[in-house]
Amino acid sequence: MEPASGEVIRLPGEFRRGSIVAEIELLPLDFEHLHRPAAHYVRQDRSDHTLQATALMNEACLLIIFNGEN
Numbered sequence: 001m002e003p004a005s006g007e008v009i010r011l012p013g014e015f016r017r018g019s020i021v022a023e024i025e026l027l028p029l030d031f032e033h034l035h036r037p038a039a040h041y042v043r044q045d046r047s048d049h050t051l052q053a054t055a056l057m058n059e060a061c062l063l064i065i066f067n068g069e070n
Helices: 005-014 021-042 055-069
Strands: none
Touching: 005 021, 021 055
């Protein structure tokens, strides 16, 4: 499901101001939006790797969450 354009504009600003609700709402939007390019990237990588697009996205989400705490 595509997010409404207002959400894409509003949620990052609220997230930067510390809104926990915005963080909860934003991560699934980012995940869905970025999963397709991640899958493309993984398919283009060498054939013997074990990394999957979902695992790549999970790692990215964890980095976003924990880097936000610094």
